[in-house]
Amino acid sequence: MSATGASDVLLDVRGLKTYFDIEGQTAKAVDGVDLTIRENEVVGLVGESGCGKSVTALSILRLIPNPPGRIAGGEILWRGRDLLKASWPEMRSLRGREISMIFQEPMTALNPVFTVGFQLREAIVRHTKVPRREAERRAVEMLERVGIPDAGRRIGDYPHLFSGGMRQRVMIAMALALRPKLLIADEPTTALDVTIQAQILELMMDLRREAGTSILLITHDLAVIAETCSRVAVMYGGKIQEVADTRSLFREPLHPYTKGLLRSLPRPDLEKKARLETIPGIVPSILEVPRGCKFWTRCPEKQPICEQVEPDLLRVRPGRDCRCHLVKPAEEKP
Amino acid sequence: MTGPILDVRDLKVHFPVHAGVLLRKAGDVKAVDGVTFAVAEGETLGLVGESGCGKTTVGKAILKLVDITSGRVTFRRSDGAEVDLAALRPSAMRPLRSEIQMIYQDPYSSLNPRWTVGDTVAEPLTVHRPGMSAKERADKVAWLMEKVGLTGEQAHRYPHEFSGGQRQRVGIARALATSPRLVIADEPVSALDVSIRAQVLNLMQDLQQEFGLTYLFIAHDLSVVEHISHRIAVMYLGNLCEIGPARDVCREPLHPYTRALLSAVPLPDPDAARPGRVRLQGEVPSPLRKPSGCPFRTRCPKALPACAVSVPPLEEVRPGRFIACPVVRDELGPAAP
Numbered sequence: 001m002s003a004t005g006a007s008d009v010l011l012d013v014r015g016l017k018t019y020f021d022i023e024g025q026t027a028k029a030v031d032g033v034d035l036t037i038r039e040n041e042v043v044g045l046v047g048e049s050g051c052g053k054s055v056t057a058l059s060i061l062r063l064i065p066n067p068p069g070r071i072a073g074g075e076i077l078w079r080g081r082d083l084l085k086a087s088w089p090e091m092r093s094l095r096g097r098e099i100s101m102i103f104q105e106p107m108t109a110l111n112p113v114f115t116v117g118f119q120l121r122e123a124i125v126r127h128t129k130v131p132r133r134e135a136e137r138r139a140v141e142m143l144e145r146v147g148i149p150d151a152g153r154r155i156g157d158y159p160h161l162f163s164g165g166m167r168q169r170v171m172i173a174m175a176l177a178l179r180p181k182l183l184i185a186d187e188p189t190t191a192l193d194v195t196i197q198a199q200i201l202e203l204m205m206d207l208r209r210e211a212g213t214s215i216l217l218i219t220h221d222l223a224v225i226a227e228t229c230s231r232v233a234v235m236y237g238g239k240i241q242e243v244a245d246t247r248s249l250f251r252e253p254l255h256p257y258t259k260g261l262l263r264s265l266p267r268p269d270l271e272k273k274a275r276l277e278t279i280p281g282i283v284p285s286i287l288e289v290p291r292g293c294k295f296w297t298r299c300p301e302k303q304p305i306c307e308q309v310e311p312d313l314l315r316v317r318p319g320r321d322c323r324c325h326l327v328k329p330a331e332e333k334p
Numbered sequence: 335m336t337g338p339i340l341d342v343r344d345l346k347v348h349f350p351v352h353a354g355v356l357l358r359k360a361g362d363v364k365a366v367d368g369v370t371f372a373v374a375e376g377e378t379l380g381l382v383g384e385s386g387c388g389k390t391t392v393g394k395a396i397l398k399l400v401d402i403t404s405g406r407v408t409f410r411r412s413d414g415a416e417v418d419l420a421a422l423r424p425s426a427m428r429p430l431r432s433e434i435q436m437i438y439q440d441p442y443s444s445l446n447p448r449w450t451v452g453d454t455v456a457e458p459l460t461v462h463r464p465g466m467s468a469k470e471r472a473d474k475v476a477w478l479m480e481k482v483g484l485t486g487e488q489a490h491r492y493p494h495e496f497s498g499g500q501r502q503r504v505g506i507a508r509a510l511a512t513s514p515r516l517v518i519a520d521e522p523v524s525a526l527d528v529s530i531r532a533q534v535l536n537l538m539q540d541l542q543q544e545f546g547l548t549y550l551f552i553a554h555d556l557s558v559v560e561h562i563s564h565r566i567a568v569m570y571l572g573n574l575c576e577i578g579p580a581r582d583v584c585r586e587p588l589h590p591y592t593r594a595l596l597s598a599v600p601l602p603d604p605d606a607a608r609p610g611r612v613r614l615q616g617e618v619p620s621p622l623r624k625p626s627g628c629p630f631r632t633r634c635p636k637a638l639p640a641c642a643v644s645v646p647p648l649e650e651v652r653p654g655r656f657i658a659c660p661v662v663r664d665e666l667g668p669a670a671p
Contacts, residue, residue: 048527049498149616165617193384193554195614198598202613220528223557223600246604264532265602266561275536276561279529282497 009079010182010214011037011060016074018052018059021067027286029055031238032074034313037182042208042215044225044246046261047235048283053218056235057184060216061101062091079181097127100180102171104187109171110159116143116170117155124177142173146203165196172203179211186218201228222265226250231319234258237294238286240313243321254322256299293325301326338372338410339516339548340396345369345405345420347388347395351622363621365391367572367629368405370648375410375515378542378549380563380580382556384595384618387569389552393518396550397436398427409434412515432462432512439521441501445493451504452489455479458511478507481544483537499530506537513545520552535562556599560584568592571621571629574648578655588666589657591630628658636661 018030030052037043047053058064060076076083103109111119120139125132143151146169159167175183189197207213217229225232232249234242242255253259260279281298290297296306305325313323317330345366353360366388373379383389394400396407398419407419438444445454455475459466476486482503493501509517523531541547553559559566563580576589587593594612614633625632631641638661648656651663
């Protein structure tokens with residue numbers, strides 16, 4: 001297959017459905033997700049727990065455990081090629097070198113019985129075919145690059161001797177060494193303190209600048225999105241609800257869910273001791289997703305139609321998509 | 335607001351570390367190393383800092399869930415009597431526990447999965463109000479459930495039937511069962527989703543107004559702490575570095591660590607101007623290898639050789655504003671009259 005369409009599109013996810021069969025029921029964790037990532041772009045995927053954002057990421061790398069999970073439909077086009085049709089050897093060579101992933105808990109991503117240096121070196125040797133000695137040199141260089149003090153010595157240490165922030169740096173060092181086209185970062189800083197978070201986010205942005213790596217940043221933290229991403233997709237109930245460039249999303253959110261999320265943040269300019277605005281109700285379980293719009297049970301603006309018919313993700317204006325009956329494309333307005 | 339309900343003076347909590355084959359005492363982790371602050375009745379004091387700074391240990395020490403090495407923790411009881419919790423024997427502490435309660439971070443592990451949530455909420459009543467009849471207790475549980483936005487009927491359900499936000503409401507109902515006056519909330523909203531977090535923060539503020547509660551609100555999320563707190567205390571490696579009114583500390587932080595911490599906090603505004611952003615290098619040192627003198631000096635942009643000599647005390651540099659940094663104190667000069 002050859003690359004088609006807009007040549008700067010790296011990843012084009014179309015109608016992705018990932019279901020889990022649990023105790024005779026089907027949990028539609030991801031239920032028709034469309035998402036594009038272009039070259040040299042930082043895209044945020046934001047949503048609350050259970051919205052399907054992590055499952056989307058794991059599906060892209062085909063890391064969904066089967067059973068109980070299965071990709072039930074859609075396409076994942078990586079530079080025009082459908083990854084859902086790729087063989088396992090193809091996927092293996094793609095992971096790491098073309099698409100890297102870092103996780104929230106970096107302890108689980110590193111093997112505890114091998115030294116950090118061994119794991120870094122192996123990744124470099126496997127994916128870039130350089131001699132071992134060169135790989136070793138590059139591994140030390142990368143650890144220094146991500147700010148591990150005394151890297152030449154620390155490279156012989158096992159992962160448990162590194163703090164959480166250090167381990168996340170090791171994962172980024174690995175990504176730096178392999179210079180992937182796309183880095184998928186799933187809550188990479190959620191387990192870290194704010195000062196360490198700031199360092200890690202800065203390193204990720206350096207990676208983008210230096211290696212031209214695109215980043216898909218998955219997070220629940222809107223402030224992290226505001227600081228790092230150029231574009232944002234908001235997810236709820238297994239579906240993308242809104243896509244916009246970051247500035248427009250924060251200035252003028254369109255979807256009632258996005259509006260609710262932004263209003264529920266404590267803001268410094270808020271009158272002291274004022275109540276926060278909230279989204280009523282609770283995030284529904286993925287086994288009890290309502291019919292119609294996924295958000296109507298909590299939506300302050302809901303209409304009778306919302307309970308019956310699920311709206312489509314419509315292009316409201318260039319670069320802005322929204323899945324809401326109340327938000328109409330600009331040209332349809334009188 | 336009257337005088338302080340809680341007055342902590344020079345609190346130290348050291349944990350011995352044992353090493354080697356014979357497990358000889360190898361040193362101390364100075365988790366809390368001389369912390370002084372007071373909380374007024376009806377006030378919310380936010381206690382912030384990064385992991386390992388000792389903020390949770392301060393909360394536990396007040397409840398005597400860890401051994402206090404030295405210092406005083408004076409609590410003013412409802413009858414006005416002042417008691418030093420640090421000097422109390424465990425049996426003498428027991429009646430005080432109904433006046434001081436705790437809300438925990440993780441609503442998943444802090445509820446017993448085999449008990450109905452009603453049982454959980456009723457337990458403190460069974461312990462502290464033995465004279466209550468079963469009927470009175472059930473009524474009180476139903477009333478508490480409604481106070482936290484649940485229904486009395488839900489008291490018969492088990493924790494797994496509740497979402498994270500609802501479980502945290504149960505945890506709050508349990509804490510309020512004995513009508514406490516001081517509530518220590520340790521990261522009460524950090525495990526919750528954004529839309530749910532706002533609901534729980536509002537609930538805590540409503541309950542504070544209704545019952546005149548005093549909160550010690552321990553958290554790492556500065557935007558949440560600024561929102562809910564009247565005053566904020568900032569901790570680093572077992573010591574306090576700054577205390578002041580919440581808005582002042584967040585708008586115009588004075589201590590170099592507070593400045594760095596605040597400038598690391600991402601803002602939910604893509605156009606936010608962040609002049610003079612400070613980026614801290616490296617990580618918090620291990621409390622086993624705590625630097626001499628000011629604990630922050632190894633990462634401080636203003637550190638001078640003198641900072642290594644002794645731990646700087648908290649000093650009032652502006653009305654109501656205390657910092658433990660002689661360098662900034664001298665830069666600021668005397669307060670304008």
